[in-house]
Amino acid sequence: MxxxxxxxxxxxxxxxPLVALTVSRSHDQFVRHRHTKHWNPKWKTLxxxxxxxxxxxxxxxxxxxxxxxxxxxxxxxxxILPPRPWNEKPFFLSxxxxxxxxxxxxxxxxxxxxxxxQGAKQKLQYLEKKSRTMMAIRxxxxxxxxxxxxxxxxxxxxxxxxxxxxxxxxxxENMTDYVTERAYPxxxxxxxxxxxxxxxxxxxELPRVVHxxxxxxxxxxxxxxxxxxxxxxxxxxxxxxRFGRLMHGSEIIAKDVLEYVVFERHLANLYGKxxxxxxxxxxxxxxxxxxxxxxxxxxxxTSTTETAVTKTSPDTEQEIPKxxxx
Amino acid sequence: MTLFRSRPLLKLVLxxxxxxxxxxxxxxxxxxxLQAWKPEDHEPQKFLEYNxxxxxxxxxxxxxxPAFVCHQRSNIKYSPWKMWYIACLVRGMTVDEAxxxxxxxxxxxxxxxxxxxxxxxxxxVKEHNVEFASNLWxxxxxxxxxxxxxxxxxxxxxxFGRVEYFHCHYFVRLEEGKPPKHYYQHHPKEPHQQLEDxxxxxxxxxxxxxx
Numbered sequence: 001m002x003x004x005x006x007x008x009x010x011x012x013x014x015x016x017p018l019v020a021l022t023v024s025r026s027h028d029q030f031v032r033h034r035h036t037k038h039w040n041p042k043w044k045t046l047x048x049x050x051x052x053x054x055x056x057x058x059x060x061x062x063x064x065x066x067x068x069x070x071x072x073x074x075x076x077x078x079x080i081l082p083p084r085p086w087n088e089k090p091f092f093l094s095x096x097x098x099x100x101x102x103x104x105x106x107x108x109x110x111x112x113x114x115x116x117x118q119g120a121k122q123k124l125q126y127l128e129k130k131s132r133t134m135m136a137i138r139x140x141x142x143x144x145x146x147x148x149x150x151x152x153x154x155x156x157x158x159x160x161x162x163x164x165x166x167x168x169x170x171x172x173e174n175m176t177d178y179v180t181e182r183a184y185p186x187x188x189x190x191x192x193x194x195x196x197x198x199x200x201x202x203x204x205e206l207p208r209v210v211h212x213x214x215x216x217x218x219x220x221x222x223x224x225x226x227x228x229x230x231x232x233x234x235x236x237x238x239x240x241x242r243f244g245r246l247m248h249g250s251e252i253i254a255k256d257v258l259e260y261v262v263f264e265r266h267l268a269n270l271y272g273k274x275x276x277x278x279x280x281x282x283x284x285x286x287x288x289x290x291x292x293x294x295x296x297x298x299x300x301x302t303s304t305t306e307t308a309v310t311k312t313s314p315d316t317e318q319e320i321p322k323x324x325x326x
Numbered sequence: 327m328t329l330f331r332s333r334p335l336l337k338l339v340l341x342x343x344x345x346x347x348x349x350x351x352x353x354x355x356x357x358x359x360l361q362a363w364k365p366e367d368h369e370p371q372k373f374l375e376y377n378x379x380x381x382x383x384x385x386x387x388x389x390x391x392p393a394f395v396c397h398q399r400s401n402i403k404y405s406p407w408k409m410w411y412i413a414c415l416v417r418g419m420t421v422d423e424a425x426x427x428x429x430x431x432x433x434x435x436x437x438x439x440x441x442x443x444x445x446x447x448x449x450x451v452k453e454h455n456v457e458f459a460s461n462l463w464x465x466x467x468x469x470x471x472x473x474x475x476x477x478x479x480x481x482x483x484x485x486f487g488r489v490e491y492f493h494c495h496y497f498v499r500l501e502e503g504k505p506p507k508h509y510y511q512h513h514p515k516e517p518h519q520q521l522e523d524x525x526x527x528x529x530x531x532x533x534x535x536x537x
Contacts, residue, residue, distance in 0.1 A: 050479050050480040050481075051477070051479040051480075051489060052477050052478050052479065052489070053477075054475055054477040054489075054491060056403065056475055056491055057475075059368075059400065059401030059402075059403075059472075059473070059493065060401070060402075193378075193380065193453065193454070194380075195380060195382070195383050197383070238383075240383040240384075241393075241454070241455035242379075242380050242381065242393070242454060242455065243381050243384075243390075243391040243392070243393050243454075243455070244381045244382055244383045244384040244391055245384060245390050245391065245393075245455070246383070246386075247455060293455070293457040294457060295451075295457070296451075
């Protein structure tokens, strides 16, 4: 049999190269044959009627992505009334939404030593000069008789240290005792998937109350008090990512930190507590330490659109006088 | 009946310990309702728990622990047995190579697998402190059976058959670093290793009751 084939192919074998003898299967996928079609289309309808049609739910779509009209039409199809939440929960405003009349820290604060003339002047600019702050402090004293800026500074430092310790321990249960609900999500975001080692080494300057304001929410009697305390401290911070690799800071090197922390208390509430409400970060502070790893700079979309607009306008201006001339 | 009903309750109670005094325990009586309305219960949860584990900080002299991210896509409309082939293809490849190869795999499940790997890569860079997106490789890639919707079909002579519409879950774990040379344990050995093994076998021989 092989001899016969060889005889038939013989002359061709001698002339052409031997490569084409083996069947190359590399082009199989370019010519595909379907196996899902019956050779006789005559009974197609009957064959189709044999299988019961089942509507499969789409597991990949999320209820958040559907529009209201889409949900309404689907409920109508099912013949279901939209669910009506009958539970009415009372909610309690235990903090304001932001920092009311934020303190503007003077530029060069913390850099000038108290020995120099300017530094001494700054030190002497005590709270007495700031009338609105004094009025606010008087208002706070009307609710809290034993309120004194000196003792409050110590309390504020304790709350500040406690908050950072809870952050390091990732203790979310007791966090709301030291942090308001407005600052809570920011704090949680910062400790997500990380291990934090933090320590307050010492106070370079004693904490000082630099600003105070009182606001009322909804009714005139419902008053919240906000005070800004200036902390100039030496801290140790080391942030490790989820896998224990150092992400930011260092265990050995201490850093001088100048911060303006805003504390808030619900004065009208008998059981209100002074809690950390936010931080004021002025523009003139030195930039943060760059991260230890590189990252892709996010594309700035707004700047490109602005340049596009400015580019088109001078062109059109030039075109019109040309056309008018011609 | 009580046993069936108490499972979601038990799950909720065991999640928060100690149970009774925590504010979270006040949700106990609405837990069954919550589980009914939540769609997450239909999806596998345990694989994504690995993402929540936080490892203790390493000392500077230790070799840095490679980052990993676990991701999944649930209830893909494809047979798990057919999806297994695609999952096996991708194992041990770098993410770029895996995505490249999946673009040319002519199977329906390849699209979902590719999208899952791309999502996992983006998550790694965004949330798990991975520096370079290309420095990842597929450490684990496997499939699980998802929802099965049953239907019927008629055969000849009024016989009936069952039609099953399968869904599958696809799980992938991407790890930072270079992939290993051989992903599986039982890989063909290098010639010098084979020689050493042969020599060892030869030397281990003993003539019984000899000195």
